[in-house]
Amino acid sequence: MSADDFLSLVTQAVFLIVFADVAVKAIGGRDRARLDIALFFGVIVAIIGLSDFGRLTGTQTPVVESSLLGLVSLLGYVLVRIVDDFAPQRSWLMGATAAGTLVLIVAAFALPHPAPSWFAALSVAWFAALGGYASIAFARLATRTRGVTQRRMQAVAAGSGLVALAFMLAIVGVFAPAYASDLMIGTRLLALAGGTAYFIGFSTPVALRRAWQEPELRRFLSRAASLPRLPSSAAIVAELERGAAESTGAPSATVGLFDRHRNKLQYHERSGATFETEPDALIGGKVFTEGRPFFTADARRTDPANAQLYDQRNATAVIGAPIASDGRPLGVLLVYARRAPIFAEDDLSLVQLLADQAAVVLESRTLIEEAATVQAREEATRLKDDFLSAAAHDLRTPLTTLLLHAELLQRHARQDPGAPLELDRVASIVGEAHRLQELVTSFLDASRAERGQMLGRRETVNLAELVAETCARVAGNGRNCRSEVSGPILGSYDPDRLRQLIDNLVENALKYSSAESEVLVRAWRDSELAHITVADRGIGIPAADLPHLFDRFHRGSNVDDRRFQGLGLGLYICRAIAQEHGGEISAESELGQGSTFHVVLPALPVAALDLEEARPTLDIEAAPIEAIGPEAAGSGVGA
Amino acid sequence: MPERPILVVDDDPGILDAVAELLRLEGYEVETAANGMAALEAIDRARPALVLLDMRMPVLDGWGVARMLAERGVRVPILVMTAARDGASWASEIGADGFLSKPFGIGDLLEAVRRVEPPPVAAS
Numbered sequence: 001m002s003a004d005d006f007l008s009l010v011t012q013a014v015f016l017i018v019f020a021d022v023a024v025k026a027i028g029g030r031d032r033a034r035l036d037i038a039l040f041f042g043v044i045v046a047i048i049g050l051s052d053f054g055r056l057t058g059t060q061t062p063v064v065e066s067s068l069l070g071l072v073s074l075l076g077y078v079l080v081r082i083v084d085d086f087a088p089q090r091s092w093l094m095g096a097t098a099a100g101t102l103v104l105i106v107a108a109f110a111l112p113h114p115a116p117s118w119f120a121a122l123s124v125a126w127f128a129a130l131g132g133y134a135s136i137a138f139a140r141l142a143t144r145t146r147g148v149t150q151r152r153m154q155a156v157a158a159g160s161g162l163v164a165l166a167f168m169l170a171i172v173g174v175f176a177p178a179y180a181s182d183l184m185i186g187t188r189l190l191a192l193a194g195g196t197a198y199f200i201g202f203s204t205p206v207a208l209r210r211a212w213q214e215p216e217l218r219r220f221l222s223r224a225a226s227l228p229r230l231p232s233s234a235a236i237v238a239e240l241e242r243g244a245a246e247s248t249g250a251p252s253a254t255v256g257l258f259d260r261h262r263n264k265l266q267y268h269e270r271s272g273a274t275f276e277t278e279p280d281a282l283i284g285g286k287v288f289t290e291g292r293p294f295f296t297a298d299a300r301r302t303d304p305a306n307a308q309l310y311d312q313r314n315a316t317a318v319i320g321a322p323i324a325s326d327g328r329p330l331g332v333l334l335v336y337a338r339r340a341p342i343f344a345e346d347d348l349s350l351v352q353l354l355a356d357q358a359a360v361v362l363e364s365r366t367l368i369e370e371a372a373t374v375q376a377r378e379e380a381t382r383l384k385d386d387f388l389s390a391a392a393h394d395l396r397t398p399l400t401t402l403l404l405h406a407e408l409l410q411r412h413a414r415q416d417p418g419a420p421l422e423l424d425r426v427a428s429i430v431g432e433a434h435r436l437q438e439l440v441t442s443f444l445d446a447s448r449a450e451r452g453q454m455l456g457r458r459e460t461v462n463l464a465e466l467v468a469e470t471c472a473r474v475a476g477n478g479r480n481c482r483s484e485v486s487g488p489i490l491g492s493y494d495p496d497r498l499r500q501l502i503d504n505l506v507e508n509a510l511k512y513s514s515a516e517s518e519v520l521v522r523a524w525r526d527s528e529l530a531h532i533t534v535a536d537r538g539i540g541i542p543a544a545d546l547p548h549l550f551d552r553f554h555r556g557s558n559v560d561d562r563r564f565q566g567l568g569l570g571l572y573i574c575r576a577i578a579q580e581h582g583g584e585i586s587a588e589s590e591l592g593q594g595s596t597f598h599v600v601l602p603a604l605p606v607a608a609l610d611l612e613e614a615r616p617t618l619d620i621e622a623a624p625i626e627a628i629g630p631e632a633a634g635s636g637v638g639a
Numbered sequence: 640m641p642e643r644p645i646l647v648v649d650d651d652p653g654i655l656d657a658v659a660e661l662l663r664l665e666g667y668e669v670e671t672a673a674n675g676m677a678a679l680e681a682i683d684r685a686r687p688a689l690v691l692l693d694m695r696m697p698v699l700d701g702w703g704v705a706r707m708l709a710e711r712g713v714r715v716p717i718l719v720m721t722a723a724r725d726g727a728s729w730a731s732e733i734g735a736d737g738f739l740s741k742p743f744g745i746g747d748l749l750e751a752v753r754r755v756e757p758p759p760v761a762a763s
Contacts, residue, residue, distance in 0.1 A: 389724055396722035399742035401653030407745045408660055428653050 007188045012048050014195035019045045021203040031297070033085035037202060040078045047071050062113035069115060069123045072167070073104035076130030079160060083137045086153075097130065117175070124171045131164025146249030147216040148209050148346040155201030162194030204346075213350055216247040217357075224357050228364035233257075236365055237268050240333070244354045248347055250335045251314070255323070255358065256284045257331040265332065282306055287320035288332045293352045294320045295345075319347050321355035325363045333358055383552070390568075391443050395436060402432040445500075446552060446569045449576030455494040460604065463489040463498070463530050467523040470502045474519075479510050485523040489530045491603045493581055501577040504570045505534040505597050513538030513594070530583075530603040535596040541589035549587055550575040574599075644668035645756065646687035648678040648704070649720065650696040654741075658691060658720075661745055665758055675699025679707055682715060689756045690717045691739070694729055705733035716755045 019041035026038035050068050080097050083089060104123055111119055138157035142150050166187045173183040200208065220243045230236045237255045244253035256265040258279060265284060267275040280289045283303055287294045299318045300307040310318075317337040323330045333355040337347070405425045412419060448454050464487025471483035502521070509519040517537040524531050541549065552572045571585075574597075578585040583601035645667045649655045652673070659669045670685050672678040676699045682690065694701035701719065708715065719730040719738040730738035739751050 393722050393724070396741040397651055397654070400722070401651060401657060403742050403744050404654065404657035404661065404748075408657055408664075411664070411745070428656075432653060 004185060004188065007185070007192060011188060011192040011195050012052075014192065014199055015041060015044050015048060018195065018199050018203050033082065036078060036081045036085055040075065040082060041198075041202075043071050043075045043078060047075070065113060065115060066109045066111075069108040069120060070105040072123045072127050073101050073108065076127035077101040079134040080130050083134045083141075086138070086141050089137075100126065121171045121175065124167045128164045128168045128171070131160050131167065135161035135164060144249065146247065147350060148204070148212040150249065151208075151212045152201045152204055152346070155197045155204075159194045159197035159201055162190050162197055166190035166194060209346060209349075213346070213353070216350065217353055220244070220247045220354055220357060224361050227361045228368055233365060234268050236361060240354075240358045240361060244333055244335055244351065244358070247354060248319070248335050248337070248350055250319075250337045253333065253335040254284075254313075255331060255333055256288065257362075258288065258329055282309065283318050283320055284332045284334050287322055287334070288329060291322045291324065291329065293322070293348045293355075294318075295348050319351045321348070321352040323355045323359045323362065325359040330359055330362055387443075387446075387552070391439075394439055398432040398435040398439070402429055402436070405429050405432075442569045442573065445573045445576075449573055450552075452576075452580060454573075454576045454580045455497055458492045458494050460490055461493040461495045461498060462487060463491060463493070463532065463601070463603075464523050466495070466499055467502055467521050467532060470499065470506055471519075471521050474506055474510065480516065480518045481506060481510070481521065482518055483521045483523070486525070487523070489523055489525045489603060490606075491530050491581075491601055493601070494577075497577045498581075501574050501599065502532065502534075504574050505532075505599070508570060509534050509536035509538065509595070509597075511538075512536065525603055528603055528605060530601045532599040532601075533596055535594065537594040540591040540593050541587065541595050542591055546587060546589065550585065642668045643688040644670045644685050645752065646670045646672060646678065646681050646685065646690045648672045648675070648681075648690060648696070648701075649693040650674055651693070654693075654720075658748065661748060662752065665749060665752075667752075667756075667758065675701065675704040675707075678704050682708070682713065687715060689752065690715055691752070692717050692719055692735070694719060694721045694723070701729070702733060705735075709734075718751055718755060 019038070022034070022037045022041050026034040028034075047068060050064050050071070053064060077097050077100075080089070080094070084094060104126055107119065108115065108123065135157050138153050138160060142153035142157060145153060169183050169187045169190060173180045173187070176183070223239065223243050227236050227239050230239065237257065240255050241253045244255075245251065254267055256267045256277075258264075259266055263279060264276045265279050265281070265288060267277075267284070269275050277285060279285055283294065283296065283299060286303075295317070296302040297317045299310040299315045302318075303310070310316075313336060315336040319335045319337065321333050323333055333351060335347070335351050405428050409422065409425055409429075412422065445454070464485040467485050468483045468487075471481040474481040506519060506521060513519065513536045520533075520535045522531075522533045522535075550571045552569065575585050578599050578601065581601050583599060585597065585599045587595060587597050589595035645662055647655055647658045647662070647669060648671070649658070650673055655671050655673065659671050662669045670681050670687060672681045674696045678690065678692070679699070681687070690704075692701050692704060699707075701721075705717070717733065717735040719726060719733070719735045720741060720743075721729060721738065722741040723729065726738045726740045729735075736755050737751055739747060743751075
């Protein structure tokens with residue numbers, strides 16, 4: 001056997017193998033693309049067979065010659081059809097190609113035998129032109145995809161180009177018989193290379209697929225590793241979607257998560273909204289309930305009832321894979337391809353791999369969240385422990401005094417029953433008992449604040465009065481408190497809690513300032529809001545403490561525990577009172593210069609209040625307008 | 640030589656007063672101090688047989704007192720009085736001879752004091 005024969009034999013074998021493979025796939029899949037591919041290789045095998053028949057018999061019967069030329073023309077058309085299967089081509093182009101091919105086939109049989117060499121050259125040139133076109137088209141399509149599909153497209157582009165070149169060399173051989181045998185070797189080499197490229201493109205060996213899939217998978221995995229630590233589940237899902245789209249070369253992908261409690265599949269839209277479906281609705285639902293990957297080249301045809309939805313999302317072809325962990329369904333991953341990918345099986349397996357990875361990411365996330373819940377519970381327990389030990393500590397000192405003095409009284413009374421009662425000691429016991437009472441009250445308040453149950457019955461309260469009263473009482477005890485109020489400031493408040501709030505702030509201000517410095521309390525109204533500020537010229541609050549000022553048990557880092565007794569509950573309770581009234585409390589301070597606490601509370605609109613206050617004595621319908629004048633309002637406010 | 644006193648140190652006047660009174664009733668000589676500085680001064684002056692020491696005090700706390708005594712090489716038995724949970728560890732931290740956990744009653748106080756300093760013969 002000559003080298004030429006061997007080369008020819010190997011080339012034929014390669015094409016036969018590819019044909020056998022694509023024929024089996026076409027029988028299995030029976031869509032137009034698979035049938036076209038099988039047809040393409042069928043034609044090639046037929047051409048090989050016919051030319052071998054001619055060579056073996058040494059004769060070129062007219063039928064064999066016409067058939068050969070016709071098949072070569074047909075081959076180009078089928079190749080362009082395959083391009084069309086990947087990405088629809090312009091219809092005039094398809095029409096022109098079909099017409100040209102038909103003319104050439106008819107001519108092949110109509111022309112006298114032996115066919116003129118120009119006609120043979122024309123037929124081969126026709127194929128070479130269409131092959132070249134297909135090659136470029138595949139190469140361009142390859143740039144739009146990724147991974148295995150991209151490599152396969154590139155191989156098919158190379159195969160088409162090489163086979164087209166092989167045919168062109170053959171034409172040259174027709175016109176330059178002197179070089180025919182050398183050119184023949186080139187033709188055979190190109191045909192073998194083309195066949196191999198087709199083999200790689202259309203009958204890709206598993207090892208190659210794996211190798212080509214790896215970089216995409218790696219890219220996805222390297223990103224996936226850090227995903228569970230993203231701040232929100234929505235952010236994780238968005239990243240998974242981005243990664244899946246990028247890895248498959250698809251324009252977009254979406255993840256549907258199964259909400260077990262509500263039995264719904266939830267998709268996060270780009271806009272941030274949530275799109276919710278029954279767990280078996282749409283293609284996502286089909287993939288989710290069936291629990292296996294699914295591909296459709298035309299989503300609208302697969303699920304016509306929801307065609308509009310797919311149109312809105314630009315979804316023609318959809319590849320879906322279930323996301324499951326340990327057989328427990330978590331959701332579904334859908335990848336929207338721009339075109340129907342003929343190599344769907346590769347994308348399908350890649351999407352399933354990505355979905356499996358997504359399951360790992362989501363499971364990790366769940367574990368992290370569970371760990372955070374446990375941590376939060378431990379933190380709550382620790383806080384409760386702190387609370388109890390702080391409470392116990394603060395109760396111990398007054399209890400010691402109380403116990404010792406009471407025992408002393410008892411001892412003295414036993415020793416000398418007739419002796420006069422030691423009033424100092426009794427006063428001390430009563431004082432300590434009050435201190436204990438206050439402590440217990442603040443613990444209970446803190447516990448109520450924790451549950452958001454600070455407030456009792458609300459009524460219309462004049463805040464201005466409350467502020468002025470508090471300050472006057474403190475000033476009566478010889479402390480320096482001045483109030484500036486522009487009242488009345490009316491609101492619907494719990495009067496006891498509001499008094500407690502103002503008391504606490506004023507007492508705090510006094511506690512942390514020198515005896516002679518003044519505490520200024522202001523209250524005013526600003527449209528719908530009531531404002532109270534309590535300003536002192538005391539020790540101030542370090543900037544680092546300000547953010548935690550209103551936290552439970554927080555005590556200023558510059559507060560000497562021994563000089564300033566306290567639990568660190570006062571401001572916590574103040575904030576709870578303000579917030580439960582729908583208001584807020586804040587503080588500004590400069591170390592060594594003093595602090596200002598600012599409370600903002602919702603106030604009743606003036607007009608509404610006047611009416612409300614006046615209502616018992618006023619029939620609005622019947623009364624003349626003048627009745628709701630300044631006198632009525634003034635008396636109603638009761639300033 | 641006159642009886643060496645017991646020094647009671649606490650910033651809470653109620654406790655200071657009651658403890659001092661109780662110990663006097665038991666026949667002890669008693670000195671008092673409301674903070675660590677006053678305590679050091681009293682130790683120098685009165686050379687007490689025992690110090691009942693509160694730990695958290697203004698000006699100079701219990702740890703400060705213990706450190707200053709160690710620096711000066713003054714050796715005096717100390718009973719720590721504290722409301723904190725870790726009274727025992729605080730006591731061992733400053734090398735005290737014992738501790739009294741607040742709240743304590745007369746019985747606990749006298750028992751702890753007697754263990755370090757037996758009551759004067761005159762009272763018994």
